[in-house]
Amino acid sequence: MSSEIKPACKLPRLLQGYQPRPCSIVSVGSYVPERVVTNADLETMVDTSDEWITSRTGIKERRLAAANEFTSDLAAKAAKRAMEKGGITGDQIDLIIVATITPDMLFPSTACLVQQKIGAGRCAAFDLEAACSGFIYGLEIAQQFIMSGTFKTVLVIGAEKLSTIIDWKDRNTCVLFGDGAGAAILQSRPDQHGLITSTLGADGGKAELLSMPAGGSRCPATAESLSSGLHYLRMDGKETFKSAVNAMVSAAQECLRRCGLDISEIKCVIPHQANLRIIDAVSDRLGAKPEQVFINLHRYGNTSAASVAIALDEAVSEGRVKRGDLILMVVFGAGLTWGAAVIEW
Numbered sequence: 001m002s003s004e005i006k007p008a009c010k011l012p013r014l015l016q017g018y019q020p021r022p023c024s025i026v027s028v029g030s031y032v033p034e035r036v037v038t039n040a041d042l043e044t045m046v047d048t049s050d051e052w053i054t055s056r057t058g059i060k061e062r063r064l065a066a067a068n069e070f071t072s073d074l075a076a077k078a079a080k081r082a083m084e085k086g087g088i089t090g091d092q093i094d095l096i097i098v099a100t101i102t103p104d105m106l107f108p109s110t111a112c113l114v115q116q117k118i119g120a121g122r123c124a125a126f127d128l129e130a131a132c133s134g135f136i137y138g139l140e141i142a143q144q145f146i147m148s149g150t151f152k153t154v155l156v157i158g159a160e161k162l163s164t165i166i167d168w169k170d171r172n173t174c175v176l177f178g179d180g181a182g183a184a185i186l187q188s189r190p191d192q193h194g195l196i197t198s199t200l201g202a203d204g205g206k207a208e209l210l211s212m213p214a215g216g217s218r219c220p221a222t223a224e225s226l227s228s229g230l231h232y233l234r235m236d237g238k239e240t241f242k243s244a245v246n247a248m249v250s251a252a253q254e255c256l257r258r259c260g261l262d263i264s265e266i267k268c269v270i271p272h273q274a275n276l277r278i279i280d281a282v283s284d285r286l287g288a289k290p291e292q293v294f295i296n297l298h299r300y301g302n303t304s305a306a307s308v309a310i311a312l313d314e315a316v317s318e319g320r321v322k323r324g325d326l327i328l329m330v331v332f333g334a335g336l337t338w339g340a341a342v343i344e345w
């Protein structure tokens, strides 16, 4: 018998010289629809008031997409802005990830529709469903593909047309949400800025707190499901609120701990824009000063997967962060899902 040990597979040879590649956000872009719906407008639709909405949520107005403007349109507009800013052409993109809970259709994926709208050739494309946490989930997935060398350029989009799954007669939910999209282009570049670390989590045991019960395989569309309003978003607001604060604080703390950072070293905290009271509670518990925290929910309400993506784009355009600054993003949504990421801009 030969004593020679044969390699079990070619992998060690293939991995020779393998170096994980750092992942950078090259550019960001966002788009919100033109139509503005104010709290005063909502007062004419349901039994509510500007005072109630402002004091309970911090929201003053939100944007609603036109009837012929779909999630893929919002996503494509945000993506094109990010591509312009980064000088990236469609044929450079290797993968498109669209995070959304309001796809144009259950299938094909909205990412495939976006691919056509931005002229991205025949790159890989898929949707990701992690509700309001989708954009951070998407950034982490993109980072894995880039670090491994599988793809060079990845486009991550958070996009929602939530107005289509809202019961506009339900004051408990209709005042909270809006439509919009945000996009980021990721590549490996030699300069230092990039995704430093992220934390992702989920608790399917609390799936019922926030859901759209019908339209899937469990409850397909029927005349009865329609008349019972099962195709609308449902939420246990109070329980969601408590879970959101706890999960966001833990995720953010875990992320900071992994990087060995103190909150005072973070230039800009970008939390999911669902409710000002949630943002305040999370900021307090993290020890973040008000001037560190980016807030735009008074203008857009909760845009789910688009929320932190739009906020990141606005924070950059408003000069709140500059290259080299550290950003902490922290999100929470249906699933339940949550996540946080530290980025060196």
Ligand code: ACO
Pocket (backbone or CB within 6 Å): 047, 048, 049, 052, 053, 056, 057, 131, 132, 171, 172, 173, 175, 210, 236, 237, 238, 240, 241, 244, 274, 275, 278, 302, 304, 332, 333, 334
């Ligand atoms: N106008 C006036 N009154 C209202 C309205 C309204 N728009 N909505 C509810 N009320 C009433 C309720 O009916 C209730 O009246 P009642 O006491 O007579 O029954 C009263 O106001 C108080 O309601 P609460 O539920 O106690 O109000 P709360 O302070 O909890 O605020 C809210 C409600 C804003 C929904 C809050 O619970 C919240 O923000 N929850 C978290 C939502 C969230 O973060 N979602 C994130 C994920 S979203 C995603 O993933 C898609």
